[in-house]
Amino acid sequence: MxxxxxxxxxxxxxxxxxxxxxCSEFAMGGAVESQPSKPPAASNFPVASDVRLAGDSKQTRFILDLDQPITFRAFPLADPYRVIVDIPQVSFQLPAGVGTAGRGLIKAFRYGLVMPGGSRIVFDLTGPAKIANAQVLDAANGQPPRLVLELEEVDRATFHSRPELRPAIADATEAAVPVVAKPxxxxxxxxxxxxxxxxxxxxxxxxxxxxxxxxxxxxxxxxxxxxxxxxxxxxxxxxxxxxxxxxxxxxxxxxxxxxxxxxxxxxxxxxxxxxxxxxxxxxxxxxxxxxxxxxxxxxxxxxxxxxxxxxxxxxxxxxxxxxxxxxxxxxxxxxxxxxxxxxxxxxxxxxxxxxxxxxxxxxxxxxxxxxxxxxxxxxxxxxxxxxxxxxxxxxxxxxxxxxxxxxxxxxxxxxxxxxxxxxxxxxxxx
Incomplete structure (x- = not known):
């Protein structure tokens, strides 16, 4: 014994x-974080009702319709090339099969719960890309609140050079406040x-x-x-x-x-x-x-x-x-x-x-x-x-x-x- x-x-x-x-820490590029004008109600998970992709192999936009603004954190990864978007726990009520077909820089994407209180969207990319813009828009002109993510094609050397990526990310989030940490x-x-x-x-x-x-x-x-x-x-x-x-x-x-x-x-x-x-x-x-x-x-x-x-x-x-x-x-x-x-x-x-x-x-x-x-x-x-x-x-x-x-x-x-x-x-x- x-x-x-x-x-x-x-x-x-x-x-x-x-x-x-x-153990070693691996980070690719910079992270994008954002805070909405008002936080979601604690007793009611935000609802994602629709999603759209637009653009081409040089620039691609992802738009997620919500019923209220949310916080988020977005960051790229390599080998394979992906973009991760961490958000608070969301009730995804999207059409069946959405995400299996991509467009432009996005081959496909998945979404789901990764921890109690936290959801994640994972984008598979066709190659290296930077996050050119990422923001949550308030409801306006008959449109619901939206999470908008814009990607731009870059070469591998640029992707792996963090100083080259940071200006684009910083410009997209001048008043960003980290709320949702990477789980x-x-x-x-x-x-x-x-x-x-x-x-x-x-x-x-x-x-x-x-x-x-x-x-x-x-x-x-x-x-x-x-x-x-x-x-x-x-x-x-x-x-x-x-x-x-x-x-x-x-x-x-x-x-x-x-x-x-x-x-x-x-x-x-x-x-x-x-x-x-x-x-x-x-x-x-x-x-x-x-x-x-x-x-x-x-x-x-x-x-x-x-x-x-x-x-x-x-x-x-x-x-x-x-x-x-x-x-x-x-x-x-x-x-x-x-x-x-x-x-x-x-x-x-x-x-x-x-x-x-x-x-x-x-x-x-x-x-x-x-x-x-x-x-x-x-x-x-x-x-x-x-x-x-x-x-x-x-x-x-x-x-x-x-x-x-x-x-x-x-x-x-x-x-x-x-x-x-x-x-x-x-x-x-x-």
Whole structure:
């Protein structure tokens, strides 16, 4: 018992030191901040009712219609080129499918909740651009209050030269007052009482907020997996054997690193990430559930493609990405990862055995790849792709209450079997 405790203490110290040494702040260009003439009512979220794009590949304008003025903060990012607009929590009542098609410098844009009280709009750009003008206009001449963002094309060298960008930003916001800070998004801590010694199971519904995940037939992955995760939480909690916490319980964006950090901070005994895949039409019509574990080398091309897509979630949500360390020089981390991967693989096999009794499985149901969300070195972790939203039959299952209930039951049974075997083989003093 003491040896295992010392192992985890040393591992935590190593990871904290590595994080401190490798942490760096990355900023591209300058930020634009603005304050409206009057703040929105605290009891009523502002409503965004319509949006328009105008212009060409040299200059592009974005206009968002609101029912009241709001504060905002806008800033550009590179690799990939994006513009992020952080605003107070807004009720987006925009036409279906808006943002999937762009214009001019804007390839596409997404929007959603990134934290309680804060929303975000993420613009994917065709190339480097500067924020030439950004302001909130009061209602006038029959027009509602509007958030207006104007982008201008620049070359890469100019984009990365902050002195070249700052004059344009400063000119656009002479009286700007910072109100909405760039949110540092992290799941709310859910701390157990000192006497609660039950194993902790972390359930991680993928995507959220401006990151919709895959979409098909009017259904978004982020909503489908959240519904499944909430049902799984409720099922597990009824048994009372485990303390269950979730990385998100609503339509909020959580960066991948925060999901991993959350599981470690909770001293999780198991981490289950829930997703639903999709394939481009040219790659056929795959179907069935798949269970993924972490590995340095993908088990096949499809696993590699999926890992690459899922690992881009932070870029989709507008997170400022930094390079992860390629090597951390401490043998403790390697040893912990080996043990953790063994437990992860054991749970994956148990999960497959249970799930195949209630739902259709992929022809190769056990796979592995380098998913960032599975990289906690001391938390057994799996990622479940419940099915393919791009497959008609799978999508019918994903929206079915009956299918969800049966599949949730099979996952809960697998969790019971995993912990029963782990406790039985642990022996006294472990």
């Amino acid at each position: 003491a040896s295992r405790a010392n192992h985890h203490v040393l591992l935590s110290c190593v990871l904290l030191c590595a994080a401190a040494l490798l 540092e998004v992290a799941p709310k801590p859910q701390v157990a009482t000192a006497t609660d010694l039950r194993p902790v199971v972390v359930i991680d519904p993928g995507h959220g907020g401006p990151d919709n995940g895959t979409q098909s037939g009017g259904e978004s992955e982020k909503n489908l997996v959240l519904g499944f995760a909430l049902a799984l939480r409720d099922r597990i909690e009824k048994g009372g054997k485990y303390r269950v916490v979730m990385t998100r319980t609503d339509d909020t964006f959580i960066p991948l690193a925060d999901r991993v950090r959350f599981a470690r901070n909770q001293s999780a005994a198991l981490f289950v990430s829930i997703h639903a895949d999709a394939l481009p039409r040219r790659e056929g019509d795959a179907q069935g559930a798949t269970i993924y574990t972490l590995s340095d080398r993908a088990s096949d091309d499809e696993a590699e493609r999926l890992a690459e897509a899922e690992n881009k979630a932070d870029a989709i949500g507008g997170v400022n990405l930094t390079e992860e360390p390629t090597e951390v020089a401490d043998i403790l981390i390697d040893l912990a990862q080996r043990e953790t991967r063994a437990f992860s693989n054991r749970f994956a096999r148990m999960l497959m055995g249970e799930m195949k009794t209630t739902t259709r499985m992929h022809k190769h149901p056990l796979k592995s790849a380098g998913f960032r969300v599975l990289k906690a070195p001391d938390v057994p972790s799996v990622l479940i792709e419940l099915g393919y939203v791009s497959n008609k039959d799978d999508l019918e299952h994903l929206v079915s209450e009956n299918w969800r209930s049966r599949t949730v039951g099979s996952v809960a049974h697998a969790i019971d079997a995993f912990f029963a075997k782990r406790l039985a083989t642990a022996g006294p003093g472990n």
